[in-house]
Amino acid sequence: MDIFATLQEERAQLSPSEQRIADILLNDFDFAVNASIIELAERAEVSPPTVTRFCRRVGCQSFSDFKVQLAKTAYVGVRYLNPEAKSTEPADVASDIITKAQNALFLMHRAIDPGILDRVAERLSKAEMIYAFGSGGNSSMIASEIQNRLFRLGSRVTVSSDHSMQLMMTAAARPTDVIIGSSFSGRNAELVRSFNLAREAGITTIALTQSDSIVARAAELVIGIDLPEGDNIFRPTSTRFAYLALVDVVASLVAYRNRTQSTVTLRHIKQQLVEHRDGDDRQLLGD
Incomplete structure:
Protein backbone atom coordinates (compact mmCIF):
# COMPACT_ATOMS: atom_id res chain seq x y z
CA MET A 1 0.00 0.00 0.00
CA ARG A 79 13.07 12.39 0.48
CA TYR A 80 10.62 11.32 -2.25
CA LEU A 81 7.73 12.85 -0.29
CA ASN A 82 9.06 16.41 -0.50
CA PRO A 83 11.69 16.53 -3.26
CA GLU A 84 14.45 19.08 -2.80
CA ALA A 85 13.51 22.38 -4.41
CA LYS A 86 15.81 23.24 -7.30
CA SER A 87 15.81 25.87 -9.99
CA THR A 88 14.42 24.56 -13.26
CA GLU A 89 16.09 27.22 -15.37
CA PRO A 90 18.11 25.49 -18.16
CA ALA A 91 21.35 27.24 -17.19
CA ASP A 92 20.95 26.23 -13.55
CA VAL A 93 20.06 22.63 -14.40
CA ALA A 94 23.06 22.37 -16.72
CA SER A 95 25.32 23.83 -14.03
CA ASP A 96 23.99 21.38 -11.43
CA ILE A 97 24.47 18.33 -13.65
CA ILE A 98 27.94 19.29 -14.86
CA THR A 99 29.17 20.36 -11.42
CA LYS A 100 28.05 17.08 -9.88
CA ALA A 101 29.72 15.13 -12.71
CA GLN A 102 32.97 17.04 -12.18
CA ASN A 103 32.75 16.43 -8.45
CA ALA A 104 32.22 12.70 -8.97
CA LEU A 105 35.28 12.53 -11.20
CA PHE A 106 37.37 14.54 -8.74
CA LEU A 107 36.41 12.39 -5.74
CA MET A 108 36.94 9.17 -7.67
CA HIS A 109 40.36 10.36 -8.86
CA ARG A 110 41.40 11.31 -5.33
CA ALA A 111 40.33 7.96 -3.86
CA ILE A 112 41.56 5.66 -6.62
CA ASP A 113 44.16 2.99 -5.81
CA PRO A 114 46.75 2.80 -8.64
CA GLY A 115 47.92 -0.59 -7.40
CA ILE A 116 44.47 -2.11 -7.86
CA LEU A 117 44.17 -0.57 -11.32
CA ASP A 118 47.50 -2.12 -12.29
CA ARG A 119 46.46 -5.57 -11.07
CA VAL A 120 43.09 -5.35 -12.81
CA ALA A 121 44.71 -4.29 -16.09
CA GLU A 122 47.22 -7.11 -15.82
CA ARG A 123 44.50 -9.75 -15.40
CA LEU A 124 42.38 -8.35 -18.20
CA SER A 125 45.30 -8.02 -20.59
CA LYS A 126 46.17 -11.71 -20.15
CA ALA A 127 42.62 -13.09 -20.17
CA GLU A 128 41.69 -15.51 -22.93
CA MET A 129 38.06 -14.48 -22.50
CA ILE A 130 36.46 -11.62 -20.56
CA TYR A 131 32.89 -11.77 -19.27
CA ALA A 132 31.37 -8.40 -18.38
CA PHE A 133 28.32 -8.66 -16.10
CA GLY A 134 25.90 -6.00 -14.94
CA SER A 135 22.17 -5.76 -14.28
CA GLY A 136 19.84 -2.81 -13.97
CA GLY A 137 19.96 0.45 -15.87
CA ASN A 138 23.38 1.74 -14.85
CA SER A 139 25.35 -1.44 -14.23
CA SER A 140 24.20 -3.09 -17.46
CA MET A 141 25.29 0.07 -19.28
CA ILE A 142 28.72 -0.11 -17.65
CA ALA A 143 29.07 -3.80 -18.57
CA SER A 144 28.27 -2.93 -22.19
CA GLU A 145 30.80 -0.11 -22.07
CA ILE A 146 33.46 -2.54 -20.84
CA GLN A 147 32.80 -4.66 -23.91
CA ASN A 148 32.73 -1.56 -26.11
CA ARG A 149 36.14 -0.43 -24.88
CA LEU A 150 37.93 -3.78 -24.82
CA PHE A 151 36.86 -5.49 -28.04
CA ARG A 152 38.53 -2.74 -30.09
CA LEU A 153 41.79 -3.54 -28.33
CA GLY A 154 41.72 -7.11 -29.54
CA SER A 155 40.36 -8.61 -26.32
CA ARG A 156 37.81 -11.41 -26.56
CA VAL A 157 34.93 -10.08 -24.49
CA THR A 158 31.22 -10.71 -24.14
CA VAL A 159 28.56 -9.04 -22.01
CA SER A 160 25.41 -10.15 -20.22
CA SER A 161 22.76 -8.41 -18.11
CA ASP A 162 20.71 -11.58 -17.57
CA HIS A 163 21.23 -13.33 -14.24
CA SER A 164 20.64 -16.85 -15.54
CA MET A 165 22.93 -16.30 -18.53
CA GLN A 166 25.61 -14.89 -16.23
CA LEU A 167 25.50 -18.00 -14.10
CA MET A 168 25.69 -20.28 -17.15
CA MET A 169 28.57 -18.29 -18.64
CA THR A 170 30.41 -18.52 -15.33
CA ALA A 171 29.90 -22.28 -15.24
CA ALA A 172 31.36 -22.53 -18.76
CA ALA A 173 34.31 -20.21 -18.08
CA ARG A 174 37.89 -21.39 -17.63
CA PRO A 175 40.66 -20.43 -15.17
CA THR A 176 42.32 -18.41 -17.93
CA ASP A 177 39.23 -16.21 -18.23
CA VAL A 178 38.20 -13.14 -16.22
CA ILE A 179 34.77 -12.10 -14.97
CA ILE A 180 34.30 -8.40 -14.33
CA GLY A 181 31.04 -7.16 -12.82
CA SER A 182 29.47 -3.79 -12.12
CA SER A 183 27.06 -3.10 -9.26
CA PHE A 184 26.31 0.46 -8.20
CA SER A 185 24.51 -0.66 -5.05
CA GLY A 186 26.82 -3.54 -4.23
CA ARG A 187 23.75 -5.59 -3.32
CA ASN A 188 23.37 -7.71 -6.46
CA ALA A 189 23.03 -11.17 -4.89
CA GLU A 190 22.95 -12.86 -8.32
CA LEU A 191 26.31 -11.33 -9.23
CA VAL A 192 27.65 -12.57 -5.89
CA ARG A 193 26.52 -16.08 -6.82
CA SER A 194 28.40 -15.90 -10.11
CA PHE A 195 31.50 -14.50 -8.37
CA ASN A 196 31.45 -17.28 -5.77
CA LEU A 197 31.13 -19.93 -8.47
CA ALA A 198 33.98 -18.37 -10.45
CA ARG A 199 36.33 -18.18 -7.49
CA GLU A 200 35.67 -21.85 -6.67
CA ALA A 201 36.85 -22.63 -10.20
CA GLY A 202 39.95 -20.46 -9.91
CA ILE A 203 38.64 -17.76 -12.25
CA THR A 204 39.64 -14.14 -11.60
CA THR A 205 36.73 -11.94 -10.50
CA ILE A 206 36.81 -8.14 -10.62
CA ALA A 207 34.15 -5.84 -9.18
CA LEU A 208 33.39 -2.18 -9.80
CA THR A 209 31.17 -1.43 -6.81
CA GLN A 210 30.84 0.09 -3.35
CA SER A 211 33.75 -0.97 -1.18
CA ASP A 212 31.83 -2.26 1.84
CA SER A 213 29.27 -4.45 0.08
CA ILE A 214 28.45 -8.10 -0.53
CA VAL A 215 29.59 -7.81 -4.14
CA ALA A 216 32.95 -6.38 -3.05
CA ARG A 217 33.44 -9.15 -0.51
CA ALA A 218 32.72 -11.80 -3.13
CA ALA A 219 35.25 -10.48 -5.67
CA GLU A 220 38.99 -11.14 -5.82
CA LEU A 221 39.85 -7.62 -7.01
CA VAL A 222 37.72 -4.59 -6.17
CA ILE A 223 37.75 -1.09 -7.61
CA GLY A 224 35.81 0.69 -4.89
CA ILE A 225 33.52 3.53 -5.91
CA ASP A 226 31.97 5.30 -2.91
CA LEU A 227 30.46 8.65 -3.83
CA PRO A 228 27.75 10.88 -2.28
CA GLU A 229 24.68 11.55 -4.39
CA GLY A 230 22.78 14.35 -2.64
CA ASP A 231 19.00 14.65 -2.26
CA ASN A 232 17.86 15.80 -5.70
CA ILE A 233 15.77 12.83 -6.86
CA PHE A 234 15.30 14.31 -10.33
CA ARG A 235 19.00 14.50 -11.20
CA PRO A 236 20.43 11.33 -12.80
CA THR A 237 23.14 9.70 -10.72
CA SER A 238 26.47 11.42 -11.18
CA THR A 239 28.28 8.29 -9.97
CA ARG A 240 27.98 6.77 -13.44
CA PHE A 241 30.47 9.35 -14.74
CA ALA A 242 33.01 7.95 -12.30
CA TYR A 243 32.29 4.41 -13.49
CA LEU A 244 32.68 5.42 -17.12
CA ALA A 245 35.97 7.18 -16.39
CA LEU A 246 37.28 4.12 -14.57
CA VAL A 247 36.37 1.90 -17.51
CA ASP A 248 38.35 4.26 -19.76
CA VAL A 249 41.32 4.18 -17.38
CA VAL A 250 41.32 0.39 -17.21
CA ALA A 251 40.88 0.08 -20.98
CA SER A 252 43.81 2.42 -21.59
CA LEU A 253 46.01 0.41 -19.25
CA VAL A 254 45.04 -2.78 -21.07
CA ALA A 255 45.83 -1.11 -24.40
CA TYR A 256 49.29 -0.09 -23.22
CA ARG A 257 50.01 -3.59 -21.92
CA ASN A 258 48.89 -5.17 -25.20
CA ARG A 259 50.23 -2.35 -27.34
CA THR A 260 51.03 -4.41 -30.47
CA GLN A 261 47.72 -6.25 -30.53
CA SER A 262 45.76 -3.09 -29.68
CA THR A 263 47.43 -1.09 -32.42
CA VAL A 264 46.68 -3.67 -35.09
CA THR A 265 43.05 -4.11 -34.06
CA LEU A 266 42.39 -0.38 -33.80
CA ARG A 267 43.94 0.18 -37.22
CA HIS A 268 41.76 -2.55 -38.78
CA ILE A 269 38.63 -1.02 -37.24
CA LYS A 270 39.57 2.47 -38.40
CA GLN A 271 40.30 1.22 -41.90
CA GLN A 272 36.78 -0.20 -42.21
CA LEU A 273 35.20 2.99 -40.92
CA VAL A 274 37.18 5.12 -43.35
CA GLU A 275 36.40 2.88 -46.32
CA HIS A 276 32.70 2.31 -45.66
CA ARG A 277 31.47 5.32 -43.70
CA ASP A 278 33.76 8.31 -43.20
CA GLY A 279 35.88 8.68 -46.31
CA ASP A 280 38.78 10.09 -44.29
CA ASP A 281 40.53 9.75 -40.92
CA ARG A 282 39.18 12.91 -39.26
CA GLN A 283 36.38 11.30 -37.21
CA LEU A 284 36.61 10.08 -33.62
CA LEU A 285 39.33 7.49 -32.99
CA GLY A 286 37.97 3.98 -32.96
CA ASP A 287 34.33 5.06 -32.89
Missing part, protein backbone atom coordinates in the same frame (compact mmCIF):
# COMPACT_ATOMS: atom_id res chain seq x y z
CA ASP A 2 1.27 3.48 -0.91
CA ILE A 3 -0.59 5.99 1.23
CA PHE A 4 0.96 8.94 -0.54
CA ALA A 5 -0.05 7.71 -3.98
CA THR A 6 -3.60 7.44 -2.66
CA LEU A 7 -3.44 10.98 -1.32
CA GLN A 8 -2.25 12.29 -4.69
CA GLU A 9 -5.04 10.50 -6.52
CA GLU A 10 -7.86 11.43 -4.12
CA ARG A 11 -6.77 14.79 -2.70
CA ALA A 12 -9.48 16.66 -4.58
CA GLN A 13 -12.14 14.48 -2.93
CA LEU A 14 -10.85 15.06 0.62
CA SER A 15 -12.72 17.34 2.97
CA PRO A 16 -10.93 20.46 4.30
CA SER A 17 -10.29 18.65 7.60
CA GLU A 18 -8.84 15.63 5.82
CA GLN A 19 -6.69 17.86 3.64
CA ARG A 20 -5.13 19.37 6.78
CA ILE A 21 -4.20 15.88 7.93
CA ALA A 22 -2.80 15.12 4.48
CA ASP A 23 -0.70 18.29 4.56
CA ILE A 24 0.87 17.22 7.86
CA LEU A 25 1.81 13.86 6.34
CA LEU A 26 3.42 15.51 3.34
CA ASN A 27 5.16 18.37 5.15
CA ASP A 28 6.10 16.87 8.52
CA PHE A 29 6.46 13.13 8.01
CA ASP A 30 8.64 12.63 11.10
CA PHE A 31 5.92 14.07 13.32
CA ALA A 32 3.14 12.08 11.65
CA VAL A 33 4.91 8.74 11.89
CA ASN A 34 5.57 9.22 15.64
CA ALA A 35 2.39 11.05 16.73
CA SER A 36 -0.51 9.55 18.64
CA ILE A 37 -4.02 9.93 17.31
CA ILE A 38 -4.61 12.72 19.83
CA GLU A 39 -1.45 14.59 18.83
CA LEU A 40 -2.22 14.29 15.12
CA ALA A 41 -5.80 15.46 15.67
CA GLU A 42 -4.63 18.48 17.68
CA ARG A 43 -2.03 19.45 15.05
CA ALA A 44 -4.65 19.24 12.28
CA GLU A 45 -7.30 20.94 14.45
CA VAL A 46 -9.73 18.06 13.99
CA SER A 47 -11.28 15.44 16.26
CA PRO A 48 -9.80 11.94 16.74
CA PRO A 49 -12.81 10.36 14.95
CA THR A 50 -11.94 12.53 11.91
CA VAL A 51 -8.43 11.09 11.96
CA THR A 52 -9.90 7.58 12.10
CA ARG A 53 -12.15 8.32 9.11
CA PHE A 54 -9.15 9.70 7.25
CA CYS A 55 -7.20 6.50 7.93
CA ARG A 56 -10.03 4.42 6.45
CA ARG A 57 -10.27 6.83 3.53
CA VAL A 58 -6.68 6.03 2.52
CA GLY A 59 -7.24 2.27 2.78
CA CYS A 60 -6.22 1.49 6.37
CA GLN A 61 -8.41 -0.48 8.76
CA SER A 62 -7.53 1.60 11.81
CA PHE A 63 -5.16 4.25 13.12
CA SER A 64 -2.78 1.49 14.22
CA ASP A 65 -2.77 0.03 10.71
CA PHE A 66 -2.22 3.56 9.38
CA LYS A 67 0.89 3.97 11.58
CA VAL A 68 2.28 0.64 10.34
CA GLN A 69 1.84 1.71 6.72
CA LEU A 70 3.52 5.05 7.45
CA ALA A 71 6.48 3.27 9.00
CA LYS A 72 6.83 1.12 5.89
CA THR A 73 6.85 4.29 3.77
CA ALA A 74 10.04 5.39 5.54
CA TYR A 75 11.86 2.47 3.97
CA VAL A 76 10.98 3.73 0.49
CA GLY A 77 12.69 7.04 1.14
CA VAL A 78 11.23 10.06 2.87
Whole structure:
Protein backbone atom coordinates (compact mmCIF):
# COMPACT_ATOMS: atom_id res chain seq x y z
CA MET A 1 0.00 0.00 0.00
CA ASP A 2 1.27 3.48 -0.91
CA ILE A 3 -0.59 5.99 1.23
CA PHE A 4 0.96 8.94 -0.54
CA ALA A 5 -0.05 7.71 -3.98
CA THR A 6 -3.60 7.44 -2.66
CA LEU A 7 -3.44 10.98 -1.32
CA GLN A 8 -2.25 12.29 -4.69
CA GLU A 9 -5.04 10.50 -6.52
CA GLU A 10 -7.86 11.43 -4.12
CA ARG A 11 -6.77 14.79 -2.70
CA ALA A 12 -9.48 16.66 -4.58
CA GLN A 13 -12.14 14.48 -2.93
CA LEU A 14 -10.85 15.06 0.62
CA SER A 15 -12.72 17.34 2.97
CA PRO A 16 -10.93 20.46 4.30
CA SER A 17 -10.29 18.65 7.60
CA GLU A 18 -8.84 15.63 5.82
CA GLN A 19 -6.69 17.86 3.64
CA ARG A 20 -5.13 19.37 6.78
CA ILE A 21 -4.20 15.88 7.93
CA ALA A 22 -2.80 15.12 4.48
CA ASP A 23 -0.70 18.29 4.56
CA ILE A 24 0.87 17.22 7.86
CA LEU A 25 1.81 13.86 6.34
CA LEU A 26 3.42 15.51 3.34
CA ASN A 27 5.16 18.37 5.15
CA ASP A 28 6.10 16.87 8.52
CA PHE A 29 6.46 13.13 8.01
CA ASP A 30 8.64 12.63 11.10
CA PHE A 31 5.92 14.07 13.32
CA ALA A 32 3.14 12.08 11.65
CA VAL A 33 4.91 8.74 11.89
CA ASN A 34 5.57 9.22 15.64
CA ALA A 35 2.39 11.05 16.73
CA SER A 36 -0.51 9.55 18.64
CA ILE A 37 -4.02 9.93 17.31
CA ILE A 38 -4.61 12.72 19.83
CA GLU A 39 -1.45 14.59 18.83
CA LEU A 40 -2.22 14.29 15.12
CA ALA A 41 -5.80 15.46 15.67
CA GLU A 42 -4.63 18.48 17.68
CA ARG A 43 -2.03 19.45 15.05
CA ALA A 44 -4.65 19.24 12.28
CA GLU A 45 -7.30 20.94 14.45
CA VAL A 46 -9.73 18.06 13.99
CA SER A 47 -11.28 15.44 16.26
CA PRO A 48 -9.80 11.94 16.74
CA PRO A 49 -12.81 10.36 14.95
CA THR A 50 -11.94 12.53 11.91
CA VAL A 51 -8.43 11.09 11.96
CA THR A 52 -9.90 7.58 12.10
CA ARG A 53 -12.15 8.32 9.11
CA PHE A 54 -9.15 9.70 7.25
CA CYS A 55 -7.20 6.50 7.93
CA ARG A 56 -10.03 4.42 6.45
CA ARG A 57 -10.27 6.83 3.53
CA VAL A 58 -6.68 6.03 2.52
CA GLY A 59 -7.24 2.27 2.78
CA CYS A 60 -6.22 1.49 6.37
CA GLN A 61 -8.41 -0.48 8.76
CA SER A 62 -7.53 1.60 11.81
CA PHE A 63 -5.16 4.25 13.12
CA SER A 64 -2.78 1.49 14.22
CA ASP A 65 -2.77 0.03 10.71
CA PHE A 66 -2.22 3.56 9.38
CA LYS A 67 0.89 3.97 11.58
CA VAL A 68 2.28 0.64 10.34
CA GLN A 69 1.84 1.71 6.72
CA LEU A 70 3.52 5.05 7.45
CA ALA A 71 6.48 3.27 9.00
CA LYS A 72 6.83 1.12 5.89
CA THR A 73 6.85 4.29 3.77
CA ALA A 74 10.04 5.39 5.54
CA TYR A 75 11.86 2.47 3.97
CA VAL A 76 10.98 3.73 0.49
CA GLY A 77 12.69 7.04 1.14
CA VAL A 78 11.23 10.06 2.87
CA ARG A 79 13.07 12.39 0.48
CA TYR A 80 10.62 11.32 -2.25
CA LEU A 81 7.73 12.85 -0.29
CA ASN A 82 9.06 16.41 -0.50
CA PRO A 83 11.69 16.53 -3.26
CA GLU A 84 14.45 19.08 -2.80
CA ALA A 85 13.51 22.38 -4.41
CA LYS A 86 15.81 23.24 -7.30
CA SER A 87 15.81 25.87 -9.99
CA THR A 88 14.42 24.56 -13.26
CA GLU A 89 16.09 27.22 -15.37
CA PRO A 90 18.11 25.49 -18.16
CA ALA A 91 21.35 27.24 -17.19
CA ASP A 92 20.95 26.23 -13.55
CA VAL A 93 20.06 22.63 -14.40
CA ALA A 94 23.06 22.37 -16.72
CA SER A 95 25.32 23.83 -14.03
CA ASP A 96 23.99 21.38 -11.43
CA ILE A 97 24.47 18.33 -13.65
CA ILE A 98 27.94 19.29 -14.86
CA THR A 99 29.17 20.36 -11.42
CA LYS A 100 28.05 17.08 -9.88
CA ALA A 101 29.72 15.13 -12.71
CA GLN A 102 32.97 17.04 -12.18
CA ASN A 103 32.75 16.43 -8.45
CA ALA A 104 32.22 12.70 -8.97
CA LEU A 105 35.28 12.53 -11.20
CA PHE A 106 37.37 14.54 -8.74
CA LEU A 107 36.41 12.39 -5.74
CA MET A 108 36.94 9.17 -7.67
CA HIS A 109 40.36 10.36 -8.86
CA ARG A 110 41.40 11.31 -5.33
CA ALA A 111 40.33 7.96 -3.86
CA ILE A 112 41.56 5.66 -6.62
CA ASP A 113 44.16 2.99 -5.81
CA PRO A 114 46.75 2.80 -8.64
CA GLY A 115 47.92 -0.59 -7.40
CA ILE A 116 44.47 -2.11 -7.86
CA LEU A 117 44.17 -0.57 -11.32
CA ASP A 118 47.50 -2.12 -12.29
CA ARG A 119 46.46 -5.57 -11.07
CA VAL A 120 43.09 -5.35 -12.81
CA ALA A 121 44.71 -4.29 -16.09
CA GLU A 122 47.22 -7.11 -15.82
CA ARG A 123 44.50 -9.75 -15.40
CA LEU A 124 42.38 -8.35 -18.20
CA SER A 125 45.30 -8.02 -20.59
CA LYS A 126 46.17 -11.71 -20.15
CA ALA A 127 42.62 -13.09 -20.17
CA GLU A 128 41.69 -15.51 -22.93
CA MET A 129 38.06 -14.48 -22.50
CA ILE A 130 36.46 -11.62 -20.56
CA TYR A 131 32.89 -11.77 -19.27
CA ALA A 132 31.37 -8.40 -18.38
CA PHE A 133 28.32 -8.66 -16.10
CA GLY A 134 25.90 -6.00 -14.94
CA SER A 135 22.17 -5.76 -14.28
CA GLY A 136 19.84 -2.81 -13.97
CA GLY A 137 19.96 0.45 -15.87
CA ASN A 138 23.38 1.74 -14.85
CA SER A 139 25.35 -1.44 -14.23
CA SER A 140 24.20 -3.09 -17.46
CA MET A 141 25.29 0.07 -19.28
CA ILE A 142 28.72 -0.11 -17.65
CA ALA A 143 29.07 -3.80 -18.57
CA SER A 144 28.27 -2.93 -22.19
CA GLU A 145 30.80 -0.11 -22.07
CA ILE A 146 33.46 -2.54 -20.84
CA GLN A 147 32.80 -4.66 -23.91
CA ASN A 148 32.73 -1.56 -26.11
CA ARG A 149 36.14 -0.43 -24.88
CA LEU A 150 37.93 -3.78 -24.82
CA PHE A 151 36.86 -5.49 -28.04
CA ARG A 152 38.53 -2.74 -30.09
CA LEU A 153 41.79 -3.54 -28.33
CA GLY A 154 41.72 -7.11 -29.54
CA SER A 155 40.36 -8.61 -26.32
CA ARG A 156 37.81 -11.41 -26.56
CA VAL A 157 34.93 -10.08 -24.49
CA THR A 158 31.22 -10.71 -24.14
CA VAL A 159 28.56 -9.04 -22.01
CA SER A 160 25.41 -10.15 -20.22
CA SER A 161 22.76 -8.41 -18.11
CA ASP A 162 20.71 -11.58 -17.57
CA HIS A 163 21.23 -13.33 -14.24
CA SER A 164 20.64 -16.85 -15.54
CA MET A 165 22.93 -16.30 -18.53
CA GLN A 166 25.61 -14.89 -16.23
CA LEU A 167 25.50 -18.00 -14.10
CA MET A 168 25.69 -20.28 -17.15
CA MET A 169 28.57 -18.29 -18.64
CA THR A 170 30.41 -18.52 -15.33
CA ALA A 171 29.90 -22.28 -15.24
CA ALA A 172 31.36 -22.53 -18.76
CA ALA A 173 34.31 -20.21 -18.08
CA ARG A 174 37.89 -21.39 -17.63
CA PRO A 175 40.66 -20.43 -15.17
CA THR A 176 42.32 -18.41 -17.93
CA ASP A 177 39.23 -16.21 -18.23
CA VAL A 178 38.20 -13.14 -16.22
CA ILE A 179 34.77 -12.10 -14.97
CA ILE A 180 34.30 -8.40 -14.33
CA GLY A 181 31.04 -7.16 -12.82
CA SER A 182 29.47 -3.79 -12.12
CA SER A 183 27.06 -3.10 -9.26
CA PHE A 184 26.31 0.46 -8.20
CA SER A 185 24.51 -0.66 -5.05
CA GLY A 186 26.82 -3.54 -4.23
CA ARG A 187 23.75 -5.59 -3.32
CA ASN A 188 23.37 -7.71 -6.46
CA ALA A 189 23.03 -11.17 -4.89
CA GLU A 190 22.95 -12.86 -8.32
CA LEU A 191 26.31 -11.33 -9.23
CA VAL A 192 27.65 -12.57 -5.89
CA ARG A 193 26.52 -16.08 -6.82
CA SER A 194 28.40 -15.90 -10.11
CA PHE A 195 31.50 -14.50 -8.37
CA ASN A 196 31.45 -17.28 -5.77
CA LEU A 197 31.13 -19.93 -8.47
CA ALA A 198 33.98 -18.37 -10.45
CA ARG A 199 36.33 -18.18 -7.49
CA GLU A 200 35.67 -21.85 -6.67
CA ALA A 201 36.85 -22.63 -10.20
CA GLY A 202 39.95 -20.46 -9.91
CA ILE A 203 38.64 -17.76 -12.25
CA THR A 204 39.64 -14.14 -11.60
CA THR A 205 36.73 -11.94 -10.50
CA ILE A 206 36.81 -8.14 -10.62
CA ALA A 207 34.15 -5.84 -9.18
CA LEU A 208 33.39 -2.18 -9.80
CA THR A 209 31.17 -1.43 -6.81
CA GLN A 210 30.84 0.09 -3.35
CA SER A 211 33.75 -0.97 -1.18
CA ASP A 212 31.83 -2.26 1.84
CA SER A 213 29.27 -4.45 0.08
CA ILE A 214 28.45 -8.10 -0.53
CA VAL A 215 29.59 -7.81 -4.14
CA ALA A 216 32.95 -6.38 -3.05
CA ARG A 217 33.44 -9.15 -0.51
CA ALA A 218 32.72 -11.80 -3.13
CA ALA A 219 35.25 -10.48 -5.67
CA GLU A 220 38.99 -11.14 -5.82
CA LEU A 221 39.85 -7.62 -7.01
CA VAL A 222 37.72 -4.59 -6.17
CA ILE A 223 37.75 -1.09 -7.61
CA GLY A 224 35.81 0.69 -4.89
CA ILE A 225 33.52 3.53 -5.91
CA ASP A 226 31.97 5.30 -2.91
CA LEU A 227 30.46 8.65 -3.83
CA PRO A 228 27.75 10.88 -2.28
CA GLU A 229 24.68 11.55 -4.39
CA GLY A 230 22.78 14.35 -2.64
CA ASP A 231 19.00 14.65 -2.26
CA ASN A 232 17.86 15.80 -5.70
CA ILE A 233 15.77 12.83 -6.86
CA PHE A 234 15.30 14.31 -10.33
CA ARG A 235 19.00 14.50 -11.20
CA PRO A 236 20.43 11.33 -12.80
CA THR A 237 23.14 9.70 -10.72
CA SER A 238 26.47 11.42 -11.18
CA THR A 239 28.28 8.29 -9.97
CA ARG A 240 27.98 6.77 -13.44
CA PHE A 241 30.47 9.35 -14.74
CA ALA A 242 33.01 7.95 -12.30
CA TYR A 243 32.29 4.41 -13.49
CA LEU A 244 32.68 5.42 -17.12
CA ALA A 245 35.97 7.18 -16.39
CA LEU A 246 37.28 4.12 -14.57
CA VAL A 247 36.37 1.90 -17.51
CA ASP A 248 38.35 4.26 -19.76
CA VAL A 249 41.32 4.18 -17.38
CA VAL A 250 41.32 0.39 -17.21
CA ALA A 251 40.88 0.08 -20.98
CA SER A 252 43.81 2.42 -21.59
CA LEU A 253 46.01 0.41 -19.25
CA VAL A 254 45.04 -2.78 -21.07
CA ALA A 255 45.83 -1.11 -24.40
CA TYR A 256 49.29 -0.09 -23.22
CA ARG A 257 50.01 -3.59 -21.92
CA ASN A 258 48.89 -5.17 -25.20
CA ARG A 259 50.23 -2.35 -27.34
CA THR A 260 51.03 -4.41 -30.47
CA GLN A 261 47.72 -6.25 -30.53
CA SER A 262 45.76 -3.09 -29.68
CA THR A 263 47.43 -1.09 -32.42
CA VAL A 264 46.68 -3.67 -35.09
CA THR A 265 43.05 -4.11 -34.06
CA LEU A 266 42.39 -0.38 -33.80
CA ARG A 267 43.94 0.18 -37.22
CA HIS A 268 41.76 -2.55 -38.78
CA ILE A 269 38.63 -1.02 -37.24
CA LYS A 270 39.57 2.47 -38.40
CA GLN A 271 40.30 1.22 -41.90
CA GLN A 272 36.78 -0.20 -42.21
CA LEU A 273 35.20 2.99 -40.92
CA VAL A 274 37.18 5.12 -43.35
CA GLU A 275 36.40 2.88 -46.32
CA HIS A 276 32.70 2.31 -45.66
CA ARG A 277 31.47 5.32 -43.70
CA ASP A 278 33.76 8.31 -43.20
CA GLY A 279 35.88 8.68 -46.31
CA ASP A 280 38.78 10.09 -44.29
CA ASP A 281 40.53 9.75 -40.92
CA ARG A 282 39.18 12.91 -39.26
CA GLN A 283 36.38 11.30 -37.21
CA LEU A 284 36.61 10.08 -33.62
CA LEU A 285 39.33 7.49 -32.99
CA GLY A 286 37.97 3.98 -32.96
CA ASP A 287 34.33 5.06 -32.89
